Amino acid sequence: MSDGRGPAPVRGRPRDAGRDIAILEATLLVLTEVGYDQLTIDAVAARAGVGKPTVYRRHRGKAALVAAAVEHRAPATPPATPPGDLRAALLATVQWLADQIAGQEIGLLGALFTGMRSDPGLAAEMRRILRRDEAAMTQEPFRSAVESGERLVPGAAALFAEIAPAVIVHRLVFAGRPCDRPFVEHLVDDVLLPLLQVR
Amino acid sequence: MSDGRGPAPVRGRPRDAGRDIAILEATLLVLTEVGYDQLTIDAVAARAGVGKPTVYRRHRGKAALVAAAVEHRAPATPPATPPGDLRAALLATVQWLADQIAGQEIGLLGALFTGMRSDPGLAAEMRRILRRDEAAMTQEPFRSAVESGERLVPGAAALFAEIAPAVIVHRLVFAGRPCDRPFVEHLVDDVLLPLLQVR
Amino acid sequence: MSDGRGPAPVRGRPRDAGRDIAILEATLLVLTEVGYDQLTIDAVAARAGVGKPTVYRRHRGKAALVAAAVEHRAPATPPATPPGDLRAALLATVQWLADQIAGQEIGLLGALFTGMRSDPGLAAEMRRILRRDEAAMTQEPFRSAVESGERLVPGAAALFAEIAPAVIVHRLVFAGRPCDRPFVEHLVDDVLLPLLQVR
Amino acid sequence: MSDGRGPAPVRGRPRDAGRDIAILEATLLVLTEVGYDQLTIDAVAARAGVGKPTVYRRHRGKAALVAAAVEHRAPATPPATPPGDLRAALLATVQWLADQIAGQEIGLLGALFTGMRSDPGLAAEMRRILRRDEAAMTQEPFRSAVESGERLVPGAAALFAEIAPAVIVHRLVFAGRPCDRPFVEHLVDDVLLPLLQVR
DNA sequence: AAATAACCGAGACGGTACGTCAAGTCTTGAG
DNA sequence: CTCAAGACTTGACGTACCGTCTCGGTTATTT
Numbered sequence: 001m002s003d004g005r006g007p008a009p010v011r012g013r014p015r016d017a018g019r020d021i022a023i024l025e026a027t028l029l030v031l032t033e034v035g036y037d038q039l040t041i042d043a044v045a046a047r048a049g050v051g052k053p054t055v056y057r058r059h060r061g062k063a064a065l066v067a068a069a070v071e072h073r074a075p076a077t078p079p080a081t082p083p084g085d086l087r088a089a090l091l092a093t094v095q096w097l098a099d100q101i102a103g104q105e106i107g108l109l110g111a112l113f114t115g116m117r118s119d120p121g122l123a124a125e126m127r128r129i130l131r132r133d134e135a136a137m138t139q140e141p142f143r144s145a146v147e148s149g150e151r152l153v154p155g156a157a158a159l160f161a162e163i164a165p166a167v168i169v170h171r172l173v174f175a176g177r178p179c180d181r182p183f184v185e186h187l188v189d190d191v192l193l194p195l196l197q198v199r
Numbered sequence: 200m201s202d203g204r205g206p207a208p209v210r211g212r213p214r215d216a217g218r219d220i221a222i223l224e225a226t227l228l229v230l231t232e233v234g235y236d237q238l239t240i241d242a243v244a245a246r247a248g249v250g251k252p253t254v255y256r257r258h259r260g261k262a263a264l265v266a267a268a269v270e271h272r273a274p275a276t277p278p279a280t281p282p283g284d285l286r287a288a289l290l291a292t293v294q295w296l297a298d299q300i301a302g303q304e305i306g307l308l309g310a311l312f313t314g315m316r317s318d319p320g321l322a323a324e325m326r327r328i329l330r331r332d333e334a335a336m337t338q339e340p341f342r343s344a345v346e347s348g349e350r351l352v353p354g355a356a357a358l359f360a361e362i363a364p365a366v367i368v369h370r371l372v373f374a375g376r377p378c379d380r381p382f383v384e385h386l387v388d389d390v391l392l393p394l395l396q397v398r
Numbered sequence: 399m400s401d402g403r404g405p406a407p408v409r410g411r412p413r414d415a416g417r418d419i420a421i422l423e424a425t426l427l428v429l430t431e432v433g434y435d436q437l438t439i440d441a442v443a444a445r446a447g448v449g450k451p452t453v454y455r456r457h458r459g460k461a462a463l464v465a466a467a468v469e470h471r472a473p474a475t476p477p478a479t480p481p482g483d484l485r486a487a488l489l490a491t492v493q494w495l496a497d498q499i500a501g502q503e504i505g506l507l508g509a510l511f512t513g514m515r516s517d518p519g520l521a522a523e524m525r526r527i528l529r530r531d532e533a534a535m536t537q538e539p540f541r542s543a544v545e546s547g548e549r550l551v552p553g554a555a556a557l558f559a560e561i562a563p564a565v566i567v568h569r570l571v572f573a574g575r576p577c578d579r580p581f582v583e584h585l586v587d588d589v590l591l592p593l594l595q596v597r
Numbered sequence: 598m599s600d601g602r603g604p605a606p607v608r609g610r611p612r613d614a615g616r617d618i619a620i621l622e623a624t625l626l627v628l629t630e631v632g633y634d635q636l637t638i639d640a641v642a643a644r645a646g647v648g649k650p651t652v653y654r655r656h657r658g659k660a661a662l663v664a665a666a667v668e669h670r671a672p673a674t675p676p677a678t679p680p681g682d683l684r685a686a687l688l689a690t691v692q693w694l695a696d697q698i699a700g701q702e703i704g705l706l707g708a709l710f711t712g713m714r715s716d717p718g719l720a721a722e723m724r725r726i727l728r729r730d731e732a733a734m735t736q737e738p739f740r741s742a743v744e745s746g747e748r749l750v751p752g753a754a755a756l757f758a759e760i761a762p763a764v765i766v767h768r769l770v771f772a773g774r775p776c777d778r779p780f781v782e783h784l785v786d787d788v789l790l791p792l793l794q795v796r
Numbered sequence: 797a798a799a800t801a802a803c804c805g806a807g808a809c810g811g812t813a814c815g816t817c818a819a820g821t822c823t824t825g826a827g
Numbered sequence: 828c829t830c831a832a833g834a835c836t837t838g839a840c841g842t843a844c845c846g847t848c849t850c851g852g853t854t855a856t857t858t
Contacts, residue, residue: 040818042818042819051830052832113312131374170361211805211806239839240841241840412803412854450845451846452805511770525772529772612835648837
């Protein structure tokens with residue numbers, strides 16, 4: 001279409017980065033409120049004050065949108081623990097981990113179950129995010145523990161990362177019961193300490 | 200009729216029990232083929248050779264249908280293990296457990312995630328089924344182990360039921376990796392045996 | 399109808415004639431309340447205190463049921479008119495005719511429209527009923543009028559039967575307006591009297 | 598746009614007018630083929646090459662759809678009649694009117710009977726359409742007749758519009774007989790001419 | 797009296813259409 | 828080239844009613 005008026009000064013409107021964030025945060029909001037499978041793209045778009053195509057321009061679909069939203073959310077940093085008391089450190093860390101999982105990770109699991117079969121690439125992406133978050137939540141405590149001279153078995157951090165989130169998720173999802181103080185103590189005293197501590 | 204109340208007075212044409220079964224088995228079939236979120240009631244009805252209302256007359260919706268189908272499926276019986284060798288018994292049991300979970304339990308998890316938020320009663324029902332199956336898969340091995348004189352810590356069966364399925368599911372879903380022989384040996388040698396065996 | 403074959407060899411329990419009537423009267427009730435296309439066989443059966451097959455044993459379907467119900471309803475007898483005053487007689491007869499049509503005949507028209515295309519035999523049956531009722535409602539007044547010496551054109555009764563119901567129905571259905579006194583006078587004075595009376 | 602208010606602020610993608618027409622014409626087609634009560638929205642949508650929601654976005658239901666389709670259909674124009682011969686003009690007009698009603702109007706009557714009770718507003722709309730069509734079919738002949746100097750009673754057009762369609766519909770629907778030549782002559786000679794012509 | 801057969805109410809059955817909802821794509825006009 | 832709005836196709840949803848059938852049970856006639 002030559003309009004004879006010379007070169008256009010503006011070559012395309014740039015994407016508004018603010019809308020990226022609005023979409024992701026609206027997604028997290030809706031996800032928390034109604035859960036994964038009740039979440040609709042329309043609702044997210046409306047909440048973000050954005051049109052539906054603006055969402056689809058950025059994300060391939062519902063599952064990818066949720067994955068991006070979860071990724072966007074900055075991983076929380078575990079609480080600092082007093083040095084010298086491994087049990088107290090584990091108790092604090094496990095409790096905090098359980099709270100994080102209950103509050104944030106559950107939402108992504110629905111997306112994972114839904115999207116993993118039809119889109120393996122997306123499933124891999126979700127797992128990457130889950131691992132990133134779980135790593136962030138499990139590695140830091142052990143780095144400081146080792147620095148403070150705790151006597152731990154080799155590979156303790158990996159073992160902790162393998163067992164603690166698994167048992168917590170299992171309790172939350174399969175048993176539908178909260179990770180209250182007695183459970184946390186049970187997990188630390190009967191499972192984690194015997195495994196991690198050098199006897 | 201020796202009791203005072205007699206049998207339930209059946210009014211109208213009784214439901215065809217054959218159709219109950221056909222529906223549940225068609226559900227399991229479709230569930231296995233296409234996964235939970237691609238499963239449609241129409242497909243199940245067509246596969247069962249049944250009308251859609253016949254499905255809805257028996258089940259409130261997709262989640263409840265899948266729950267009933269999983270419940271209907273008889274829990275598999277764990278393999279018999281040779282007495283006297285705890286490690287061998289655990290290896291066999293864990294491997295079998297992982298296979299069961301990979302093949303059967305994953306399907307219900309999608310239903311659980313979908314139905315649990317909007318219908319707490321249904322979520323409770325699904326958890327009951329999951330617990331029933333996990334109990335069936337974890338209790339039996341320990342009964343024979345104890346009978347054969349193994350020296351186990353108190354509550355070993357409960358601990359096994361709490362940890363083994365959790366870690367297996369976590370690996371399958373979160374890591375997306377199969378429960379192969381090295382993983383099973385790791386789980387038994389590095390986690391289960393240290394925890395369960397009397398030292 | 400004696401056909402020389404003697405009484406029908408009734409084997410088994412005979413049909414309950416009381417239920418015949420209950421069904422037909424329930425049909426008329428429901429028809430009046432909700433109209434033809436909102437009428438359901440279930441509703442009729444429930445209203446009659448009868449099972450659905452009991453209805454279907456007697457009638458082929460909704461249209462036939464309504465036809466039978468309308469046929470069952472005894473045709474009302476037109477009001478006696480004072481002899482010697484043709485205009486007064488026509489006014490009374492037309493008003494009564496309009497009331498009858500508004501109250502009773504409309505229901506069958508829905509059935510006629512629905513059933514006529516798919517079942518010509520049924521349509522013929524409905525037309526027979528409609529003609530029977532319209533004949534009953536239009537012939538009697540003219541017999542007495544002729545007997546009392548009114549001077550009418552030949553074929554006056556047929557002309558009346560052809561025009562009066564047609565214009566009344568047209569007004570009720572097409573215009574959606576009631577057949578009030580001014581309309582009746584208009585119909586008698588401007589249409590019927592000029593046509594029927596010998597000039 | 599030279600007016601100060603500017604055009605209507607159309608937001609979003611405008612409706613495709615071509616689909617409006619496709620839907621209405623598909624409706625007329627299906628209506629003609631299978632009749633009102635065998636007409637399904639799915640069939641109309643499929644015939645129009647359109648999704649079901651696209652139909653429902655435009656029409657509230659079957660009755661409203663049929664009403665809109667009938668409204669969309671341009672009313673046919675009555676045939677020109679030779680001036681100077683009132684009887685010939687009436688014969689031609691009545692025959693044409695009967696053909697129009699038999700071919701087109703019957704379809705709407707089913708919709709009228711179905712929709713009128715549950716939706717008075719829709720019934721009013723249908724009556725408006727029926728009146729529009731009947732007016733178009735009955736007024737024009739009389740305008741030319743009057744122009745050509747025929748001696749007609751006052752209100753002849755209104756009387757014709759009140760009687761002719763009524764008797765024609767009555768014959769078609771109630772008697773189930775076609776409006777053939779003898780009937781048309783009877784209607785003109787025995788009913789219309791005596792009423793309309795100045796004696 | 798017993799056997800037979802059709803009746804009965806209740807309601808499940810396969811099927812068809814309903815009217816709604818969400819997913820993901822496409823089109824418009826504005827910026 | 829992007830944006831908001833929203834129409835679009837597709838396809839599944841869960842419901843209603845149709846007309847048939849099947850159950851336990853009842854009521855007459857026939858043997």
